[in-house]
Amino acid sequence: MAAEPRELRQAAADWLAVADPRGKAAAVRAGIAAVGRVDPAAPVAAPSPLPGRPDRPRLVDPAQVPRRSPFTREGRAALLHAVAHIEFNAINLALDAVWRFPGLPEAYYRDWLRVAAEEALHFTLVDEHLATLGHAYGDFDAHDGLWTMAEKTAGDLTARMALVPRTLEARGLDATPPMQARLARAGDAQAVAILDVILRDEVGHVAIGNRWYRWCCTHEGLDPVAHYAVLSRRHGAPRLKPPFNLSARRAAGFDEDELAALPPA
Template sequence: MRAGVRAEAAKVLTLSTPEAKVAGTQAVYQRWLDGLLTPESGMLVLPNQPGRPSKPVLISPQEVPRRRLNTPEGRAALIHAIAHIEFNAIDLALDAVARFDGMPESYYADWLRVAAEEALHFSLLQGHLQTLGYDYGDFPAHRGLWDMADRTRHDVLDRMALVPRLLEARGLDATPGIQARLTQVGDLAAVSILDVVLRDEIGHVAIGNRWYHWLCEQRGLAPLPTFRDLLDRYQAPRQTGVPNREARRLAGFNDEELAVLLDYWEG
């Protein structure tokens, strides 16, 4: 008899150390690929917060200090910040598996793969951070990454709209600029890691897009006005800067959706 994949994802979600969470995520994904797990129905009791290590110290985004990349500490702080995002992304993907029942089997396959790829990203960034003489937890990190996941815990459509399509898609816009800055200071190893991250994140946002549109179709909703309504209803954070149109198109955004996003950001 196959075990329930959602319960297995929930167990990994509660693990607190990075090493345990990365290993647990990879193990659950491999068991899924081996056909040993199956999606089970019914609500699971999940923690309000995923398991987290005692460090890094979590502070508000406004309190995170800015550091210059031309210093070793500043470069390490940037890599640490990206690693923190990827560590949280593991939890976001595991929660998408564990929290929402009644979805097609391919939904769970998609988000388990995302979780495993986010675990790889974290491991690559943590390893690079260690070559700089630091480790994950050595710098403070911001605590706002889980907020939208918590707020959308009651509806998988809202989650797909506002976590992968909105918050995680920010990485598509930010990564090329970060790579340019790292190139200037000669950290080509970090640039290569971010090539992997950007490639995979395009796929992750595409998964969010696909399931958002599938859910809209199932509920008889028009995707574009529904998305705009959700942005307003949740008072979703606005973004500054220029969207990476090429990456967003590869991830499934069309010109109308990009126009809605830009209008919201500028509003």
């Protein structure tokens, strides 16, 4: 007899607690087809640990993470390790957005579960390429900025949508093309192709953040542009720095008022 499909939010919480990065990524990618109903009001057993993650990489202050050059094998491995760390954290962030916030439309939960599965694919692609350079996830130090913002916004869905997908993850839209250019000059065509996949999908992920941020603002009677500035100050969001990938940001749903509010070059 086939097992009954799992409730979506509890499945997300269970996957979030998985500490092994490869195991987490594989579970999410395989499990997304096996989840069934969504019960936005059902109690969910909180993940433990929260989040599940391995003992390595060692997490240090962002200022202690050195700059990485792609023009040596070791430097390229360190650069791609940083990408793998971002993608692993992005799995956790998407799963946390699913289980943590009750009472929302079903489309919200299915959106973020799809994001989790795509982030799991991204992690797997980078992790496999990292192995060809003689390294594995955990070999280099990393920082915890993404999850720190998740903790700051744990009690406020509007802030979570504003400051994780629309701020921290949107920075990837700006950073990826220059990174691809450097990797291309270093001769790593496979890494460039992987980043093509990541950039394509991240436009969609930021668009989902924009959609649900505006949904929250509409329900709360807030102006999205003005309230974003309030949330950024309240939660200590990092200052955005040019250059900006305006075409990708437009494709991700930022409007002209939001783009005009970005710091000038």
